[in-house]
Amino acid sequence: MTSADHDASVGRYEAKTSRLRSVWANPLLWTLQGWLAMFYVAAGYAKLTEPRELLIALLSWPTYAPPVLVTVVGWAELLLAVLLLSPLLSWRFGRPAMFGSALAITVSAAVMALIHGASLQPGHVVTNLILMALGIGVIVGRQAHPPPAVRPDAALPR
Template identity: 50%
Template sequence: MTTLNAASRPLGPRERLRATRRNLLLWTFQGWLAMFFVAAGYAKLTEPLDHLALLFSWSGAASSGFVRGVGLVEVVAGLALLAPLASWRLGRPPLLGAAALLAAMALIMAVVHGLQLEAGAVLLNVVLFTLAATVVRGRSR
C-alpha cells in the first residue's frame, strides 16, 4: 500500500481555487510593481536632473551617474518581474531576484525618506516593500 504525501496528491476543488486566487493576486502585485518601477526608472533615466530633484528630493544630493544607475536597475528589475511570462522555468530565478532587490530598495528608500521627514514617501515605500516581499514569499514556494 502506498501513501501519497500532500505534494503529490491531486488538488481538490477548494485547494485549486485557493491556489488560483493566490496566483492571480501575486501576478497582480507583480504587475503593479513592474509598472511602478519601470515608470520611476524610466523617469530617472530620461528626465533632466533638475526636474528629478522636484520629484525625488534625494536625487538633488546624489550624482547624476548614481541617479541614472538606480533608474536602470529599477527598469531591469521591473521587467524581470514579468520574466515568467516568457518562460516560467527560466523566468522564476530573475523574478525572485528582482522582487528581493526591489524589496530591499524600497526598504532603504523608506529609511532615506524617513530621515528627510517625508511621511508620504515613507508610506509609499512601505507599501512597495510589502508588495515585493509578498511576491518573494509567494513565488518561492
C-alpha cells in the same frame, strides 16, 4: 469507512483545496507583479528622462547623488521591472530572476524608506513601505503557490 479510505479522502480534499487556492492566488500574484513592474518602469523612465531639477524637487535625494548614480538607479529599476515579469517568457528560467527581482525591490524599497525618512518625506516613506509589502507578498506568495508544473502534487488526478 476504513482508515485508509478516510486518509485517501482527506488527501483528495487537500489536493482540491490546494488547487482552489492556486486558482485565486496565481491571478492575484500576477496582478501584484504587474503593479510593481508598472511602478518601477515609470520610476526608472522618469530618472532617465526627466531633468535633474525636477527629480530634486520631487525626490530630494538626487541633490546628494551624482547624475550618473541617478541614471544607474533608473536603469536598475527598469531591469527589475522586466525581471519581475520574466516568468511570462519562461517559468523555468524566469522564476529565479523573478525572485531575485522581488527581493531587490524589497531591499531597495526599505533603503529608500530610510532615506526618505531621514529627509522628512512621509509620503515617500509610505510609498516605499507599500512597495516593500508588495515585494514580500510576491516572494511569499510565489513560494507558497508555485505553478502547476513546479508543484509536487501536480500529477494528482483531478
